Amino acid sequence: MFNILNIMTKKSAVLLPKTTHILETVGDQIKLARLRRKLSGEMVAERAGIGRNTLISIEQGKPTVSIGHYLNVLKVLGLEKDLLALAKDDDLGRKLQDAGLSTKERAPKKN
Amino acid sequence: MFNILNIMTKKSAVLLPKTTHILETVGDQIKLARLRRKLSGEMVAERAGIGRNTLISIEQGKPTVSIGHYLNVLKVLGLEKDLLALAKDDDLGRKLQDAGLSTKERAPKKN
DNA sequence: TTATAATGTTTAATATGATAAACAATAATG
DNA sequence: CATTATTGTTTATCATATTAAACATTATAA
Numbered sequence: 001m002f003n004i005l006n007i008m009t010k011k012s013a014v015l016l017p018k019t020t021h022i023l024e025t026v027g028d029q030i031k032l033a034r035l036r037r038k039l040s041g042e043m044v045a046e047r048a049g050i051g052r053n054t055l056i057s058i059e060q061g062k063p064t065v066s067i068g069h070y071l072n073v074l075k076v077l078g079l080e081k082d083l084l085a086l087a088k089d090d091d092l093g094r095k096l097q098d099a100g101l102s103t104k105e106r107a108p109k110k111n
Numbered sequence: 112m113f114n115i116l117n118i119m120t121k122k123s124a125v126l127l128p129k130t131t132h133i134l135e136t137v138g139d140q141i142k143l144a145r146l147r148r149k150l151s152g153e154m155v156a157e158r159a160g161i162g163r164n165t166l167i168s169i170e171q172g173k174p175t176v177s178i179g180h181y182l183n184v185l186k187v188l189g190l191e192k193d194l195l196a197l198a199k200d201d202d203l204g205r206k207l208q209d210a211g212l213s214t215k216e217r218a219p220k221k222n
Numbered sequence: 223t224t225a226t227a228a229t230g231t232t233t234a235a236t237a238t239g240a241t242a243a244a245c246a247a248t249a250a251t252g
Numbered sequence: 253c254a255t256t257a258t259t260g261t262t263t264a265t266c267a268t269a270t271t272a273a274a275c276a277t278t279a280t281a282a
Contacts (some may be wrong), residue, residue: 011237011270013179014160019186022194023178029198036204038211040218040258049125051241056260063179064239066269067134068124070178070197075130078203083133085196086181087140092189093147100149106279107151109227122240122267151228162271167230175269177239217249220257 013063024061031059033077048072124174135172142170144188159183 015023034044045055050069057065058073074080097103126134145155156166161180168176169184185191208214 009237012239013177013183015179015182016186019182019191022191023182026194026197029201032214033198033201033204035214035216035218036201036208038207038219040221041260042258043218052259053242053261054240057240060260063182064177066124066175066177066239067181068126068174069240071126071130071134071174072124074197075127077198077201079198079201080130080133082197082199083137086137086185086193087144087188087190088193090140090144090147090188090190093144096149097147103143103146104280105146106228107146107154108149109280110151120241120267123269152230153228163229164231164272165270168270171230175239177269180270215250217258220250222251222257 015063020061020063023063027059027061030073030077033079034059037077039076044073044076047076126174131172131174134174138170138172141184141188144190145170148188150187155184155187158187 034041041055041059042052045052048055048069049072054065054069055073058070071080071083074082145152152166152170153163156163159166159180160183165176165180166184169181182191182194185193
């Protein structure tokens with residue numbers, strides 16, 4: 001509590017309220033998908049190769065869990081392809097690209 | 112190499128080939144979204160509050176990066192709502208639910 | 223063609239993610 | 253109602269995720 005050193009050396013992700021809400025919503029959706037399949041947390045955790053506590057962290061929307069564990073849980077539920085939606089339909093990006101044209105392998109140099 | 116103890120005590124996610132490919136594809140999509148915005152890796156990493164190496168891990172599809180860091184990178188690109196797609200359209204789940212009916216707060220007891 | 227910024231790799235240090243275990247609370251059954 | 257499996261919390265331990273720094277490569281733009 002009030003540990004300035006902890007704040008300055010923090011390595012875990014700091015989320016804004018809106019971002020936190022997104023993660024919690026995803027956690028709820030994953031839990032609902034599990035319950036629809038009538039699977040206990042212990043069963044899903046075991047099949048995903050993770051501990052029970054880590055699955056609970058996912059379902060509660062904790063930002064610390066690795067994307068690999070996330071993905072393996074989605075796979076147990078048959079939902080792993082949902083991840084492909086990330087940065088897939090990049091409308092803004094394509095408009096920016098149309099404006100600037102071309103797509104390079106690297107970002108432009110700042111001169 | 113050939114460290115049986117490392118295998119038995121592994122905590123990082125073990126992915127199957129198909130799952131690995133999904134993560135790598137997402138990494139490519141994130142990198143493409145960054146380049147369309149003409150942002151350097153250093154700039155995105157700084158805005159997302161992570162190190163440059165961690166962003167590289169994300170763009171290369173490494174399974175170790177936390178969902179929180181992932182989410183903050185997506186936010187820098189204006190794509191954070193994409194995460195809401197995870198376990199959202201659970202077609203199979205809804206069919207299973209229709210078959211079994213009801214939705215409980217917990218998985219059924221196994222007796 | 224040349225200069226250089228962007229990207230990628232490796233290494234070492236350390237904060238932390240993931241875990242099991244023990245426990246408490248409670249929803250789901252009979 | 254009574255029983256109990258599921259869910260959730262806390263704690264301690266340890267493997268590892270994250271980082272900065274130094275360096276190498278190469279695409280970019282003049």
